[in-house]
Amino acid sequence: MKVAIAGGTGKEGFGLALRFLMAGHNVTIGSRDAAKAAASVAEAKELLGDDVAVDGAENAEAVVDAPVVVVTVPFAGQAVIYAAIRDHLIDGAIVVDATSPLQAAVGGKAWEVLRPWQGSAAEFAATLVPENARVVGAFHTVAAASLRAIDHPVEEDVLVVGDDAEAKSTVGELVEGIPGMRWVDGGPLAMARITEGLTPLLISINRRYKTKESGFRIVGRETWGAG
Amino acid sequence: MKVAIAGGTGKEGFGLALRFLMAGHNVTIGSRDAAKAAASVAEAKELLGDDVAVDGAENAEAVVDAPVVVVTVPFAGQAVIYAAIRDHLIDGAIVVDATSPLQAAVGGKAWEVLRPWQGSAAEFAATLVPENARVVGAFHTVAAASLRAIDHPVEEDVLVVGDDAEAKSTVGELVEGIPGMRWVDGGPLAMARITEGLTPLLISINRRYKTKESGFRIVGRETWGAG
Numbered sequence: 001m002k003v004a005i006a007g008g009t010g011k012e013g014f015g016l017a018l019r020f021l022m023a024g025h026n027v028t029i030g031s032r033d034a035a036k037a038a039a040s041v042a043e044a045k046e047l048l049g050d051d052v053a054v055d056g057a058e059n060a061e062a063v064v065d066a067p068v069v070v071v072t073v074p075f076a077g078q079a080v081i082y083a084a085i086r087d088h089l090i091d092g093a094i095v096v097d098a099t100s101p102l103q104a105a106v107g108g109k110a111w112e113v114l115r116p117w118q119g120s121a122a123e124f125a126a127t128l129v130p131e132n133a134r135v136v137g138a139f140h141t142v143a144a145a146s147l148r149a150i151d152h153p154v155e156e157d158v159l160v161v162g163d164d165a166e167a168k169s170t171v172g173e174l175v176e177g178i179p180g181m182r183w184v185d186g187g188p189l190a191m192a193r194i195t196e197g198l199t200p201l202l203i204s205i206n207r208r209y210k211t212k213e214s215g216f217r218i219v220g221r222e223t224w225g226a227g
Numbered sequence: 228m229k230v231a232i233a234g235g236t237g238k239e240g241f242g243l244a245l246r247f248l249m250a251g252h253n254v255t256i257g258s259r260d261a262a263k264a265a266a267s268v269a270e271a272k273e274l275l276g277d278d279v280a281v282d283g284a285e286n287a288e289a290v291v292d293a294p295v296v297v298v299t300v301p302f303a304g305q306a307v308i309y310a311a312i313r314d315h316l317i318d319g320a321i322v323v324d325a326t327s328p329l330q331a332a333v334g335g336k337a338w339e340v341l342r343p344w345q346g347s348a349a350e351f352a353a354t355l356v357p358e359n360a361r362v363v364g365a366f367h368t369v370a371a372a373s374l375r376a377i378d379h380p381v382e383e384d385v386l387v388v389g390d391d392a393e394a395k396s397t398v399g400e401l402v403e404g405i406p407g408m409r410w411v412d413g414g415p416l417a418m419a420r421i422t423e424g425l426t427p428l429l430i431s432i433n434r435r436y437k438t439k440e441s442g443f444r445i446v447g448r449e450t451w452g453a454g
Contacts, residue, residue: 111414113421115342143447155446159428187338187431194340194424201386201421204414205445209454213447218432219382220370220440227436 001174004066006030006059006073006081009040012098013072015147016139017054018044022150023177026053030062032084037062047150060088068170070096072139075105075114075121082128092132094167097125097192098139100199111204113197122161122192136162136171137192138183140199145212153180156215157224159195161186169226176225184224228401231293233257233286233300233308236267239325240299242374243366244281245271249377250404253280257289259311264289274377287315295397297323299366302332302341302348309355319359321394324352324419325366327426338431340424349388349419363389363398364419365410367426372439380407383442384451386422388413396453403452411451 003020005013008029017027021044029044031037037056044054056062063069063085073081078099089095099121103112118124122137129135138160146154158175160183162168168185175183186195198216205214218224230247232240235256244254248271256271258264264283271281283289290296290312300308305326316322326348330339345351349364356362365387373381385402387410389395395412402410413422425443432441445451 111418146447184432185435186428187435191338191428191431194428197421197424201413201418204418205411206447208412208414209448209451211448215446217444217446219442219444220373220433221436221438224436 001068002026002066003174004028004030004062004069006062006069006071006085007077008072009036010072011144011148012139013070014040015144016070016072018047018150019147019154019178020174021048021052021054025174025177028062028066029054029056030059031056032059034058059084063093064088065090066093068094068096068174070098071125072098075099075101078121078125079128082125086129089130089133092134094170095125095129095133095135096138096171097122097135099125100140100196102200111200111207113200119190120192120196122189122196126189134162134164134167135189136160136167137189137195138171140195141202141216143202143213143215146215154178155180155217157181157218158183159186160184161189161191161195163189172225182224184218185227228295229253229293230401231255231257231289231296233289233296233298233312234304235299236263237299238371238375239366240297241267242371243297243299245274245377246374246381246405247401248275248279248281252401252404255289255293256281256283257286258283259286261285286311291315292317293320295321295323295401297325298352299325302326302328305348305352306355309352313356316357316360319361321397322352322356322360322362323365323398324349324362326352327367327423329427338427338434340427346417347419347423349416349423353416361389361391361394362416363387363394364416364422365398367422368429368443370429370440370442373442381405382407382444384408384445385410386413387411388416388418388422390416399452409451411445412454
């Protein structure tokens with residue numbers, strides 16, 4: 001699968017890039033700055049070998065031929081990055097928004113949550129892309145540190161929300177390609193109002209227990225996935 | 228420990244009553260209706276044996292000598308039950324609020340969330356009890372069906388939030404007395420704004436996957452508890 005990661009030089013985006021590359025996907029790391037993207041490409045090759053299918057580009061260029069675009073930026077940069085990519089998305093692109101509306105965006109704490117006018121950052125994102133783009137919320141609860149620890153499986157589940165079942169299943173395939181991970185269909189895009197709040201909850205737990213890797217498993221069923 | 232459960236004849240409250248009794252605690256099942264409370268007491272004895280330390284009473288009477296009071300009612304009944312018990316709580320009582328502000332309270336869906344003026348149902352509860360009562364939010368994510376399956380451990384974690392560390396630890400002890408369960412300190416009471424949203428998320432997941440027992444485990448650390 002071809003995946004572009006807008007904001008892919010950040011910790012979360014780069015961690016996902018590594019994991020998608022390890023699963024054999026073709027990854028383009030996007031950044032505001034082409035030089036930064038190139039540096040991350042070099043780092044990925046150093047970690048995974050020269051033969052992984054990775055390249056880098058400015059965000060707008062990174063998305064031009066990607067059926068799946070993952071957007072991993074702090075809330076304060078969300079509108080700016082969507083403005084940069086919106087006219088370059090392919091028809092029917094799956095746009096995976098991982099934004100959590102932390103109050104840190106306006107000088108508050110990272111364990112406090114802002115309520116966007118649309119209800120969630122993912123629903124806000126849906127207003128910033130062309131109508132036929134399919135916005136999915138995912139990866140809010142995945143610790144960057146766990147993604148980066150590439151010698152270990154990621155023992156976490158990913159809550160995937162969205163209004164397009166096929167788009168959710170495609171994101172689910174990306175998730176299941178990462179050793180240890182499973183995906184759980186969390187419902188329509190509006191459920192991002194809940195799942196985005198899990199990031200600050202984990203930040204709060206990480207602070208209290210002096211860890212960087214808290215996350216969630218969903219229990220109560222042997223298998224999850226497309227349901 | 229002596230525990231009163233206001234709204235203890237409901238599925239969640241009764242499930243907790245059973246589990247606390249099995250752990251050797253002294254439980255008073257509270258209800259609006261003393262006859263209903265008596266029926267639940269009889270059912271508990273039938274399930275667990277005549278020698279368990281259970282009794283029943285109207286809610287106001289149930290709490291009069293309980294250092295820990297658990298309140299498990301639908302959001303629509305929350306203010307009413309606090310009005311009934313507030314003048315009967317002991318000094319410094321630990322009040323465990325398990326309310327989720329589901330939009331079902333006003334005719335909406337159980338997977339939609341209302342935002343109480345105070346931020347969360349637990350913070351609303353804190354305005355409804357005497358100032359020296361210590362409100363803790365907990366048990367939002369625990370499936371009643373899993374509590375009721377008394378021959379099985381409850382393979383779930385409980386997020387406990389509150390502003391009083393000792394109160395959280397006390398609730399944590401109650402949690403850890405239930406086989407399979409662990410407690411995780413989720414931070415101050417305001418974090419209930421997040422943890423209360425986990426109930427509708429699980430309701431949504433239960434619907435989609437046709438189960439009644441979805442829940443959470445927190446991963447990333449071997450042990451949780453008081454941290």
